[in-house]
Structure formats: C-alpha cells, structure tokens
Amino acid sequence: MSDGADDLTHTDESGDVQMVDVGDKPDTARRAVARGEIRLRESTVAAIRDDEVEKGDVLATARVGAVQAVKHTWESVPMCHQIPITNVETAFDVREDRVELEVAVETTGKTGCEMEALEGVTTGLNVVWDMVKAVEKDDGQYPATRIEDVRVLSKEKRRLD
Numbered sequence: 001m002s003d004g005a006d007d008l009t010h011t012d013e014s015g016d017v018q019m020v021d022v023g024d025k026p027d028t029a030r031r032a033v034a035r036g037e038i039r040l041r042e043s044t045v046a047a048i049r050d051d052e053v054e055k056g057d058v059l060a061t062a063r064v065g066a067v068q069a070v071k072h073t074w075e076s077v078p079m080c081h082q083i084p085i086t087n088v089e090t091a092f093d094v095r096e097d098r099v100e101l102e103v104a105v106e107t108t109g110k111t112g113c114e115m116e117a118l119e120g121v122t123t124g125l126n127v128v129w130d131m132v133k134a135v136e137k138d139d140g141q142y143p144a145t146r147i148e149d150v151r152v153l154s155k156e157k158r159r160l161d
Helices: 040-049 058-071 113-131
Strands: 029-038 085-094 097-110 147-161
Touching: 029 085, 029 113, 040 085, 040 097, 040 113, 058 085, 058 097, 058 113, 085 113, 097 113
Parallel strands: none
Antiparallel strands: 029 097, 029 147, 085 097
16 A cells, blocks of 8 residues: 555655646646635724725725736746746635635646645635734634635546547
8 A cells, every 4th residue: 555655746756845747638628616715803894894994995995916826836846836827816705704715726737726726715815804904803702814715625627629
C-alpha cells in the first residue's frame, strides 16, 4: 500500500519540489468552483447590504479583488502554471451574520483552475475584511471576524472536439 509519497506530483525522484510538466497533455475545457464565507456582526452585514461602509462599495471592490486574484494566482502559488483564464464568475450571498462568496473559473488548457478559484475566494473575502475592519472591531462581546469554510465545490473537465 502506498504511503502517498509516490503519488505527489510536485516532487521529483529525489524529493525536490518541481513544477509538473504538462507539455504533453491535451488541451481541455475546465471549470472549477470554490466557495467560502466571512463571519461578521449583523450590523456590519447590514452596512454592507445598505452600501453604508465609509470605504465604499464592499461587494464591488471584493469582486474586482477576486477577479484580479484569479488572474494572478500563478504569482502567489509557487508551482502553479500561468493559465489562460477564459471566464470568472463571482456570486455573493449576503446573510444575516456573514457574506458568502462563490467564484467559478473557466479555462481551456492543459491543467485545471481550482487554485485560481480558491485564490479568488480567499482574496475576495480578504477584501471584504479590509473594507469593514474599522467598524468590525472586536469588543470582546462578539467572536472575532473570521474567514471560514473555504473549499472547492466542483471541478469539471471536458475534451475539446
């Protein structure tokens, strides 16, 4: 039974880190969807919903940040390939005590785009936090602001015919 070490694709036979060679792989259409949330006070969420945050439109700014992060994932994830992004979709769900963000990324190429979707979610949620941190100070009565449950929801790959 394998201990998993032989299954790692980002290491060579000596155990050194390497970028995976995808040169011989065929191009395919790929899509990945990731989701996460940021927990906030209800008053902060209401300010976001009502566009009353002093720094500006929180969700519009977070959307731009998410898309920008998707496009630059290869710069922050060391062994990630630079891939041609063909589409990015962002969807916010503003709940009573949190903002949820879902990012879908599409590409046509030799490798998937789940890292890009994850990077879009985490950066988009970081932007929300940055935009509201002045009003979301921890006064000891509420748990601190937190980003939670960031995960890949789905990955799809289909041949190009």
